[in-house]
Amino acid sequence: MITQEQKALRTVPYRYDLDGLRGIAIAFVVLFHVFVGRVSGGVDVFLLLSGYFFLGSQLRYASRDHASANPWWPIWRTVRRLLPGLLLVLGATAAVALTWLPQMRRVEIIDQFTASLFYVQNWELAAQDADYNVASDTVSPLQHLWSMAVQGQFYLLAIALAMIVIWLRRAGINLSRWVGPLLAAVTVVSFLYAWYLHGQDQSLNYYSTWARMWQLTLGGLLALYGHRVTLHPRLQGLLTFVGLAMVLSTGVLFDGAALFPGPAALYPVGGAVLVILGGGQGATAGWLARPVMRWLGDIAYPLYLWHWPLLILSLALLERDAVSIPHGVAVVAASVVLADLTHRLVEKPLRQHAKRPTAGEARARAARAQLRISSAARARAVGGAALAVVLVGLLTVQGVWQARLSSADGAALDPAQYPGARVLLGAEAPDVDPKPEPDLVGSIFSRVWTEGCISRFGDDPRVLPVDEQGADCIFGDADGDREVYVVGGSHAEQWVVPLNALGQEHGFKVIPLVRQSCPTFVEDRAGVFEPDCAEFNERVVDRLAEADPDLVLSTATRPAVEDGGRVEELPESYLTFWEFLAERDIPFVGLRDNPWKTFEDGSELSVPLCVLDTGDLYGCGVGEDEFYQASDPAAEILDPLPNAKAVDTSGWYCADGQCPAVIGNIFVYRDGNHLSVPYVHSLAPLLWEEIAEFL
Incomplete structure (x- = not known):
């Protein structure tokens, strides 16, 4: 039996204005990091939209009659979406930092390369008692990847939830009607935990997946129920305008590093919620859905990846501890160019473009056949192999460092040579x-x-x-x-x-x-x-x-x-x-x-x-x-x-x-x-x- 939630999920139209919202949220992250030295709230909006798009897509797939119960495919699709850009940025950062910047050869930064690869950077930073610092030549160039770790961990949980729904449907148990209440409970509990932890350990609170979970699951709730809210088009247009204004003004009104994801985060997240409830209506939504804004949304992920390493590494190379206006403009321009190139030349070619397979579809066999007849498929394979080499190289960084550290002998130096x-x-x-x-x-x-x-x-x-x-x-x-x-x-x-x-x-x-x-x-x-x-x-x-x-x-x-x-x-x-x-x-x-x-x-x-x-x-x-x-x-x-x-x-x-x-x-x-x-x-x-x- 198909539930009302399943029917509604199958008919939800794609929201191009939310692509624009995602792009402008990350653009403000970049501008505030470079020129203001404060948290803009853009990451909080980004996490909400990640929950909206990703969990929504997983639940839509799970509602299909012939959905595949193999978790490998959504994981593989997600890996192909996220990992190429991350590997490119991490490889470039490692090459510059470890070759030309001795101050970056610190054990905590070495450990962060591995933590970033395995999407546990948020927990690594929490374990290192690392405050979320403003840009300087001594800050980690990987500090910003905590949010990618939170997002990656949530993606695995979302895939697991969708698989459970599929498995239970095959066993004759329809869990779909309980998904919404479950997400609502997780959202409330996570928000209360973030509120509590804000007063106990704000550094941990900022990085914690469990304190951030409410922002992601709230996005999932909006994917389930947001389209059911019917309002007058003029009111929807007003909601979109007010919501966008809230998102853009967050960095001016709040010190996000000291307050988010506690109750103060309701301001930027609430603004994004208003945009979603606006239903894509009104002039503001039309502006967000314009091609240039959608392009900004397309490059939002690589833009976020590139901007912070470029900022920190350039400060260190130039031996500066603060960002001048010309320097900041150059960092932003370089970030946008690299983000666009990464999106067009790395992300899009290596992304999984085909629809997810249905039960019984032999997708792997078809992919092997494509390698024999398609030059584009072979090019993708070569690109994937190159990134695999980068992955192996990055995984050896920490091991090589630890081997050198172990051979340094601590206090036990030869007193004849080293008195x-x-x-x-x-x-x-x-x-x-x-x-x-x-x-x-x-x-x-x-x-x-x-x-x-x-x-x-x-x-x-x-x-x-x-x-x-x-x-x-x-x-x-x-x-x-x-x-x-x-x-x-x-x-x-x-x-x-x-x-x-x-x-x-x-x-x-x-x-x-x-x-x-x-x-x-x-x-x-x-x-x-x-x-x-x-x-x-x-x-x-x-x-x-x-x-x-x-x-x-x-x-x-x-x-x-x-x-x-x-x-x-x-x-x-x-x-x-x-x-x-x-x-x-x-x-x-x-x-x-x-x-x-x-x-x-x-x-x-x-x-x-x-x-x-x-x-x-x-x-x-x-x-x-x-x-x-x-x-x-x-x-x-x-x-x-x-x-x-x-x-x-x-x-x-x-x-x-x-x-x-x-x-x-x-x-x-x-x-x-x-x-x-x-x-x-x-x-x-x-x-x-x-x-x-x-x-």
């Missing part, structure tokens, strides 16, 4: 290329990071990682009867590396109580640190009071980066922690911080990537007086205290007024301010000289 800080004790440094390779060193982390022994941004500040991880977060000699606690932020954490070696040699255990960007204090007297940091520090001081360790070690100075500072200071909040230790007679060693390499505006400059780009070991380093005060500001406070000591480490990084990028054939830094794992490991003998008296 590092040992040259400060008289060791000779032979004439060899420094290690680790500058494009790899930034991806080599200590076990504190890889074993989850540091509390990261977003982690529960009430939980100390050592309490969750247990023995995995106890370093040095786990059976030692003396305890050294390392407390503070990531600049304190890096000292666990040499302490681990020293603990194994001298029989003491090392326990890190560290959190990102969270120096240890009892009271935040400057009011510059996050509430989570204060809460974490409450747990730290409670643990120290209970443990009464043999030694506590941390950094004693830092620049006031929260206020744009670039020179080391002694934060007043540190004194509250030192007083706490002194009252309990807990020994403390405060290490002077290592230099930070920054631009004039305070943003970070990666030292190893600077060397890779310029080869200037000193120019990529830091002038000693650019960071350090004339004397260690912590010494006059710590040295008079009982059981406390200030260690001036400036000589461990600087000589003759310069703090170079390489010492003893080892890169000193892994980024702009953190010491590399092998270099800080080489500091173990110097550190032992300073702490041996306590142990």
